[in-house]
Amino acid sequence: MLGTDADLVHASAWLHDIGYSPRLAATGFHPLDGARYLRNVHHADERLCRLVAYHSGALVEAEERGLHSELTREFDPPPGPLLDALTYADMTTGPDGDHLPVEQRLAEILHRYSPGDLVHRAITRSSPMLTASAHSVEQRLAETRAGDHPM
Numbered sequence: 001m002l003g004t005d006a007d008l009v010h011a012s013a014w015l016h017d018i019g020y021s022p023r024l025a026a027t028g029f030h031p032l033d034g035a036r037y038l039r040n041v042h043h044a045d046e047r048l049c050r051l052v053a054y055h056s057g058a059l060v061e062a063e064e065r066g067l068h069s070e071l072t073r074e075f076d077p078p079p080g081p082l083l084d085a086l087t088y089a090d091m092t093t094g095p096d097g098d099h100l101p102v103e104q105r106l107a108e109i110l111h112r113y114s115p116g117d118l119v120h121r122a123i124t125r126s127s128p129m130l131t132a133s134a135h136s137v138e139q140r141l142a143e144t145r146a147g148d149h150p151m
Contacts, residue, residue: 001144002085009082012051013089019052029065031058035075050078056090057126064118064125088137091130102134 002009018024019034026033035053038044053075062071077083091102100108106127113120123130 001140002082005082008045008047009051009085009089012048012055012082012086015048016052016055016086016090027065027067027070029058029062029067029071031055032062032067032071032074047078047082050075051082051086054078054083055086057087057122057130060126060129061119061122064122084133084137087130087133091134102131106130 015034015038017030017034018037019030019032024033024037026036031053035049038052039046039049053071054077059068059071059077062068088102091105092099094100094105094108106123109123110120113123115121
């Protein structure tokens with residue numbers, strides 16, 4: 001389904017949360033910290049850095065943190081279909097690695113953070129977009145599978 005970008009999305013799925021590492025935390029906003037680290041230290045592919053920077057509603061959380069202009073000044077948004085694929089991978093995988101529906105994953109995240117927490121606010125605001133991204137990928141997967149096995 002992703003063609004020549006499959007390895008890129010696979011790598012971004014593995015690396016998207018690298019900014020949670022305490023030694024990388026400059027802003028405390030893991031998408032931006034992780035993308036900067038990949039760009040500045042490892043000179044990673046620009047598209048990989050963009051995916052990490054914008055993963056799973058990061059733009060909304062950047063607004064909540066007052067880092068929107070910093071994020072958008074440093075990194076261009078990645079192509080929508082690639083970001084959707086990364087969002088799907090992130091938002092359908094629970095903390096224990098189990099596959100689960102996007103709605104269940106979002107509920108799990110909201111349960112971990114109090115309603116006043118900025119992560120709770122950001123996930124609440126971005127939930128419609130995250131859900132739409134995951135469902136879009138599920139639809140494309142179903143279409144791809146149907147094409148592989150014509151009825």
